[in-house]
């Protein structure tokens with residue numbers, strides 16, 4: 001469903017990504033792995049149009065999106081949960097969730113989508129009227145994921161969901177993403193520094209080092225790869 005090829009991208013004249021390529025199928029979860037500053041976030045920013053790639057191709061279901069504006073890419077069905085969540089902290093949980101329904105289809109389905117999200121994250125149902133800024137970090141991440149799902153994405157991008165959160169909250173979030181992928185065919189890109197967690201959830205993964213894809217394979221292949229074990233799993 002998503003096919004990225006020959007992606008070169010960066011900031012101003014500084015190139016960060018070199019000839020990056022990866023693909024995601026319907027209902028598949030891929031992990032994009034790598035250390036600090038490897039270029040993972042830059043890769044997803046290039047996919048979502050937050051930065052304009054220098055060159056390359058980003059195709060969703062055969063439609064070229066490279067160079068399109070982020071709004072057009074969102075409308076095409078690619079929704080990102082950004083690193084750091086970016087909620088409207090003064091607004092209530094409900095108001096934040098409502099903002100996820102940006103398309104007519106998502107607006108029409110909002111009551112059902114909300115019910116589903118409260119099912120996935122019961123804690124949100126108890127806090128609908130509370131200002132989002134007063135929630136715990138884990139609850140805020142749940143709002144961010146729920147808001148993205150309310151947009152009815154074809155492809156959900158989770159950028160560092162484990163950042164600063166308790167492991168059980170991260171597990172809950174990954175479980176929801178896994179369920180949506182396997183039951184409803186949602187495709188997921190999981191950007192993670194926590195390689196153990198990422199490979200525990202993903203079907204396949206790509207390791208980015210110095211802005212290039214250094215390795216790719218199934219989760220099992222990567223878990224047992226000597227370089228991955230040494231560099232990322234500490235074994």
Ligand code: ATP
Nearest residue numbers: 011014016034035036037038039040041042043193
């Ligand atoms: P982390 O896991 O630490 O977030 P990452 O793999 O996501 O790392 P990126 O955020 O993609 O890494 O950063 C890759 C490189 O691009 C880094 O050298 C970083 O300093 C640089 N970079 C990121 N954002 C910008 C920006 N807005 N302007 C200039 N350089 C940037």
